[in-house]
Amino acid sequence: MSDTYREMWRELNMDLEKHDVFLGTLPVAFGEVFLRQENRPAGMAYFDNALAEAHGGRIQEILAGKKAGRMVAGTFCVFAPEELIFAVDGISIGLCGGAQFTVPTGEQVLPRNLCPLIKSAMGFKLDRICPYFQAVDFLIGETTCDGKKKTWEILNEYVPTYVMELPQKKGTADLTLWEGEIHRLKEEIEHRSGREITADRLASGIKMANARRDALARLYRARWADPVPISGKDALLISQLAFFDDPERFTAQVNSLCDELEDRIARGEGVARKGAPRILVTGTPMALPYWKLHHLVETSGAVIVGEETCTGTRYFAGRVAEDGRTVEEQVKDLARRLTAINCACFTPNKERVEDILRLVRDARADGVIYFSLQFCQPFGVEGRLVERALQEAGVPVLRLESDYSEEDVAQLKTRIEAFLEMIAS
């Protein structure tokens, strides 16, 4: 690791020793999970490098931006209206944690029976090994599940955490509430960045976020082909990097990768044999560097052809209208994303079942894996309704609950393989 980076990490007040240990584990895992795959698209090179530079080059870039006066905001949920951050030329970073490494530290201040995603994120802050956490000016949290909602109060003691009230239903009153919350965030961002959010600026923020959504939607469409031109693991990695990378550059890279994938499709070329079992994953988000489930499935002879998760289709759902002329109209348009994203934090959430069934059809999935992180109440409880609906539709479904540790890998593998054997027979 270059000395410039070490100096940079020191300036960010990171725990250098712990950080070395953490980074030390990643190359092995990455090589094992990603580099051994056969026939990877050439366009993955950019994303491999983006991951390699996640704590290096990308941080350098962000700090340079910060020096030049750009605001840096951390987010935790796909409902965060990043368009407002883009409108003031700010930098937006998605901060969910996907590493077992920081869970024990998170548990020092949080109950153990909380989902690992929250504990991991908290641990990253407490351990001071995440340069993004160290670089942000403030965080934007939402009232989603209870675990997150209450965690903001604790996290706020370490880094300013601004909380938006996300409604739990999708009626008119809820939309009005959410619209008000977006207005309130707009003021906060204007205040923090010292820049006014005009209709022009917001329009370009909306276009930027939409362009990224469109690129990801295109990537996910490419996965519908049989043979599939890109592995689920690689697609997941791209989705995870969307939360960290510069949006315009990222969008351009995803689009050029899609050019390559579409060529592959035209030639009938893929990363798995034609007719390989196709799995759709639905459930809780899979934050970087969580690749466990995808790795287990794809080393068992199946391919993952889509994720109905917040590191999947829910991330790019809800394209925002681009024809709003006033800030008022634009904020209304932004608020409408509320109705387009079907997260288990809402009640009722029937549309999620429709989303899943549509994805099963589009991606020609042979079965669905319903994955929830241990102790996640919204997705854990909703599992029953989704499972039943899928069974009624004749779609095989396997429910799995796990965390970030490696202890249950053998059991998970048995279940996944048995599920694939069941589908095949």
Add this chain to the structure above:
Amino acid sequence: MLVVGIDVGSTSAKAVLFDGRIKVYAIQPTGWSPREAGAEVLAEILDKAGLSRREVANIVGTGYGRVALNFIDQAVTEITCQARGINYLTGKAGTIIDIGGQDTKVITVNEQGKVVDFVMNDKCAAGTGRFLEVMATAMGMDVDELGSLPENVNPVNISSMCTVFAESEVISLLAGGVAREEIVAGLHRAVARRVKSMLKNTAPATVVFTGGGAKNEGLRRALAAELGVEVMVPAEPQITGALGAAIIAWEGNGGAVAHN
């Protein structure tokens, strides 16, 4: 034609030599190395039958140790193998309850022996053989003794299914002077209720109980009482997974099987 099924579980390794029927079988403790245990149990059945490895046309491995077996022709999960094995023995659709060392599984099988659905415990040890093993140790007993205690006792209420909590509960019950057989009956009922919750409200018609846990008669009775149906135990409940693996090996080489 001769084929072999090998099932290497967390506590024991099983092998079945099959020639259209079960020819010989063997059971050994798994010990530290699943691969060695698999190799040894294979050697044992070959030895018993006076055969050499070359005379075996196909070997299918199963159980959690299947990935470690480098001498097999194919690996299939124990879920699929249990289904085939039990279907071969009963010729019926039904529900299999398999309680092994680390896992408890509930498998629904159709008339052709295909898995329709299955549930398996997650990381938690509640309701597995391990749970009973820890409790037996806490009471100064061997896990094999649990099943042989007298029948007509009132099960004491065990309030926690968490291995850690239940262990201290058992210790304080003993200290409070509660009879061991009442505690054991209570533990069996607790495991049976746990298994019942894995059935997701479906009342099974035919239930076959397999795995090391099925050798525990007290547990079988508790399951029958909780589920309200008859619970059958095959003559050798530990080898049904290996038997299923052997049948898959047999069919894989073009053999046809008649039901037992």
